[in-house]
Amino acid sequence: MGRRGFLKSLPVVGAGAALLGGCASQEGAVTGVDRVLSISLGQAESHPSYGSLVSFGERIAEATDGRYGARVYANNSLGDQQETVQLVSDGAIDMAVVSGTQIENSSPRFLPMNVAGVFDDIDHQNRVMLDESIVGELFASLEPQKRLSVLGGYTQGGRHLYTAQGPIESVEDLEGLKIRVQESEIFLRLINNIGGVPTPMAYSEVYTGLQAGVLDGAENNEISYVTQRHYEVAKHFTLTNHLIGFDFLLANTDLLETMDEQDSVALRAAWAETQSEFVEIWKQQTEDATATMLERGVVITEPDPEVFTAIIEETGISLLEDPADFALYEAIRGAAEGGDS
Numbered sequence: 001m002g003r004r005g006f007l008k009s010l011p012v013v014g015a016g017a018a019l020l021g022g023c024a025s026q027e028g029a030v031t032g033v034d035r036v037l038s039i040s041l042g043q044a045e046s047h048p049s050y051g052s053l054v055s056f057g058e059r060i061a062e063a064t065d066g067r068y069g070a071r072v073y074a075n076n077s078l079g080d081q082q083e084t085v086q087l088v089s090d091g092a093i094d095m096a097v098v099s100g101t102q103i104e105n106s107s108p109r110f111l112p113m114n115v116a117g118v119f120d121d122i123d124h125q126n127r128v129m130l131d132e133s134i135v136g137e138l139f140a141s142l143e144p145q146k147r148l149s150v151l152g153g154y155t156q157g158g159r160h161l162y163t164a165q166g167p168i169e170s171v172e173d174l175e176g177l178k179i180r181v182q183e184s185e186i187f188l189r190l191i192n193n194i195g196g197v198p199t200p201m202a203y204s205e206v207y208t209g210l211q212a213g214v215l216d217g218a219e220n221n222e223i224s225y226v227t228q229r230h231y232e233v234a235k236h237f238t239l240t241n242h243l244i245g246f247d248f249l250l251a252n253t254d255l256l257e258t259m260d261e262q263d264s265v266a267l268r269a270a271w272a273e274t275q276s277e278f279v280e281i282w283k284q285q286t287e288d289a290t291a292t293m294l295e296r297g298v299v300i301t302e303p304d305p306e307v308f309t310a311i312i313e314e315t316g317i318s319l320l321e322d323p324a325d326f327a328l329y330e331a332i333r334g335a336a337e338g339g340d341s
């Protein structure tokens with residue numbers, strides 16, 4: 001049975017799936033398959049990664065003739081990202097999407113992928129993330145000890161600063177402001193170097209942190225800013241574009257090894273297709289999020305690039321200490337348009 005035929009035979013249609021033209025239950029699950037793989041996600045259902053993961057589940061179901069499907073658990077309902085890294089490693093969850101900062105905490109070898117300036121844009125990032133010769137060894141490096149296979153992931157696009165008070169146009173404007181960061185050395189240094197006071201906090205707590213005034217600001221992409229409704233409590237959005245982040249998709253290695261080879265190959269191919277398709281969805285939804293921001297009265301400021309760019313790029317490179325980090329950094333730069341290494 002082909003994809004369309006197979007999907008037609010599945011019951012219940014959910015909102016996320018309807019958006020992408022597929023079939024799934026309201027809980028983000030493809031039903032009627034032999035084995036439903038669990039996928040943990042920290043985002044709300046309105047974030048494009050949710051709909052994309054639902055569609056990934058459909059692709060798996062079609063490519064494995066219904067031997068496998070997936071169910072997506074949004075809003076960190078299976079645990080915060082760091083917790084889910086461990087749960088995937090133990091095999092309690094099959095897959096999870098976690099920010100680059102979390103994987104960097106599990107293995108410093110991933111650090112070069114998280115630094116400012118390593119990617120020119122999201123097309124460059126996607127090219128690298130699908131290039132076996134650059135990422136193959138790294139993505140398999142957690143398999144022997146941690147039983148974690150990295151399949152690739154989703155772009156986080158460019159990340160920017162936002163604050164309750166503003167606008168932010170200079171390092172002085174940021175002085176003393178408590179800016180929420182992910183639990184990561186890169187972000188701590190970055191915010192510190194551009195004048196703010198970095199305040200590590202879980203993603204799910206940022207809204208209340210801003211609302212209560214525990215935080216003066218945070219940093220993220222337009223889509224997270226809108227889907228988490230942070231614009232309600234921090235109206236000044238400053239286009240610093242300080243880093244192009246990446247969310248990694250982790251799978252339990254034992255799961256992949258116990259699947260029939262044709263099924264695990266099909267699952268990886270389904271992922272590669274989903275990941276590339278997501279880049280275009282991301283671009284479109286970033287535009288939509290920007291339109292929403294303007295409608296909601298967000299003040300968008302574009303600071304003089306001279307102000308932050310040099311500090312930001314230097315911060316990134318200053319964290320690379322190991323020769324292997326430099327080699328990976330150079331390989332990634334080599335895949336930029338025009339191959340500047």
Ligand code: GCU
Nearest residue numbers: 098099156182203220224247
């Ligand atoms: C983005 C990213 C998440 C991450 C979040 C954060 O939304 O996609 O994976 O957790 O930023 O700032 O914590």
